[in-house]
Amino acid sequence: MDKDTLKPSVNFPKVVIIGGGFGGIQLTKSLKHKEVSILMLDRHNYHTFQPLLYQVATGGLEADSIAFPLRKIFKGQKNFLFRNADVETIVPERKVIVTSVGEYAYDYLVIATGSDSNYFGSKDLEHFTMPMKTIPESLNLRSMILQNLEESLVEKDPTNKAALLNFVIAGGGPTGVEMAGSIAELKKHVLKKDYPELDINTLNIYLVEGSPEVLGPMSKKSQLGAKEFLEEMGVTVLLNTRVTSYDGEKLVLSTNQEIYTKNVLWSAGVRGVMPDGIPMDKFVRGGRVKVDEYNRVDGYTDIFAIGDVAAMSTDGYQNGHPGVAPVAMQQGRLLSKNLIRLLNKEPLVPFKYKDKGSMATIGRNKAVVDIGKIHFQGIFAWFVWMFVHLMSLVGYRNRIIVLVNWVWSYFSYDRGSRLIIRPFNRESMTEKTDNK
């Protein structure tokens, strides 16, 4: 606090929000005009629209069009301040947080830190596979894919050449399915023309999923529909199969199948991201923190957690709610009301998730949508998917740019952003670790 020129609005209770994701943003917006003093901290100076990261990774969109400056979102909101910082420790006894730019006191603390890739303890998988939870990670993935294609042209050893052209996606959730489909389209429409000297049939795409179906939480129809779409597009879908080991070249599956590959995307699991300071016994599986029906962290009255990092076992979800944007946003909106109720000494309202449906896109004219008991798929589902995602983007400029790119790609079968802006270098690892 010493070096900081921060001047919170006098006398208003200090609400400190860690994280500018879907939950933190909704909470902050809903607290506009309220008599609180908000401080938001994030390690990035922008909000990331995670559902479209796979399009950045596969050259369909610029990184800048799915990110939005956090300061800009709350421009003119008088009770809001932002600090671009890493939060290191929460000190509940002193009601402060320790960050990379100093200490900040709170009256109410909201942890909205989201989730990161979960390698289930495997150092090899963490080191050798590519995650895709942030914009820098997506750009690394884009660079790696394009670099390996370039390298395949000058590689004579057949095993190494095959490894450069085999793509394995571990995890058949929405991210894995969308990524597999997107690489299949890149192969069909772009790479064939870009690399005339490459036999495009030597490029293989595998989607590996441990459970008996892709898109776990969706309807049976969507699961089967997505699998069919993927197979039509030339993706090899391996169900009931897990990655057993990977050393950067040889990937071994639980079926004992071996794949030589230099391109492994890890989307097989996530875990909550959390600063130090909350005792270990407050956490459940997947690094999520136990919260009650008001999103209060177990054992505290002034610390809350919302979104991916929170595990609420009331409300009919024994293992916590799904890690999706609508949950985080609905929890953020309710928490803004509950914080005001708390200040007014009124009783709190418990959280009740309103599931509006789920969807995934596999490729051009190919998507699956579940809304309640209703299922549909194909071209109409694809347009619904695009409309919903376009409208969910923060900022009009971003919506226009994304729309222009989509329309362009639809008619030209092209992807505009297949540039290796920053070469990816696994050996130095700086790219991978510097950007968290």
Added chain:
Amino acid sequence: MDKDTLKPSVNFPKVVIIGGGFGGIQLTKSLKHKEVSILMLDRHNYHTFQPLLYQVATGGLEADSIAFPLRKIFKGQKNFLFRNADVETIVPERKVIVTSVGEYAYDYLVIATGSDSNYFGSKDLEHFTMPMKTIPESLNLRSMILQNLEESLVEKDPTNKAALLNFVIAGGGPTGVEMAGSIAELKKHVLKKDYPELDINTLNIYLVEGSPEVLGPMSKKSQLGAKEFLEEMGVTVLLNTRVTSYDGEKLVLSTNQEIYTKNVLWSAGVRGVMPDGIPMDKFVRGGRVKVDEYNRVDGYTDIFAIGDVAAMSTDGYQNGHPGVAPVAMQQGRLLSKNLIRLLNKEPLVPFKYKDKGSMATIGRNKAVVDIGKIHFQGIFAWFVWMFVHLMSLVGYRNRIIVLVNWVWSYFSYDRGSRLIIRPFNRESMTEKTDNK
């Protein structure tokens, strides 16, 4: 050549082009349908539209919209092959070049490698100032500016705080003028709203130029007009002044003035970029290589140089032509014809530069244009500048995206891309050096 699957068109003479800038692209395009086998090498897989790098650095444009995949430019050109590689050495005796991905033989070699920042031997300036010749460098600059602004908010020491808010641009050529103007507009229209807790008047912008005027090669009217525009916008223009030393914090000028600053952009000089293998005595000042009126490198009949890296002293330009895109493009176009003449044993045609004029933009509605003896400035000049730059961009998608961004910025007074995608870290220096 051993590992490479390269199969050049049988029997056609091998034309190897190093560099996919304005010159290399024009040459390759003009050789379409000719009976030559072209191999282009570039360390990036994309062409960079350098005149708009300053807009990437100041958050006005996405990097992807001013870059274009090289493979895509020549899609379908049967006599073209591309390799993404660094060229290390030219071996004229064996008629091969040695690259990071192997050796390639040539019948005719064209060096179109362009220019890089020139620090005139100062290691300090090279280490502590920021260059802006490539897309990664522009993104570093953007990150640094935004990081220093964030840091200034939590900095209490007044000297350090001032250093974070002082911006010095060394060199008053087009790049320096455009950058100074762009930061001034960022200050006025964006930062004031983004950082309500910052006293925006403490942010100072200096443009330092060694000669008696900015925009050296332009008309007196343009020089004075640009200076007036800059001063109107709050930029301190220091003429007849050079940077004497800079240690990362204290900048000393030739007038003995000292400025504490952490933001120094270096645009005070360029030098030719050249692989090893051409003898030292073939070079002139600024690292350019001597060429004759046919762009043949002095002493060779099969090695050519075009664009920034070439110094042609015929054609009325004693110190070589100006380092601008039209020179490179005109030389590329003529060389394509001369190569065919050479193959047909016809006499070559000497190069004659057709100067179509020059222009620079300072800010919204503020530009200067010289066409022959005609000078105009202001809003019409600004629209001319925009039109010419838009039309010069490679690719329709890029033009649409840039236009959308410009229209958006014009009406909203906003910049869409003020994101710190990759934090800049001078200490590790990986970001600065890895991307060359």
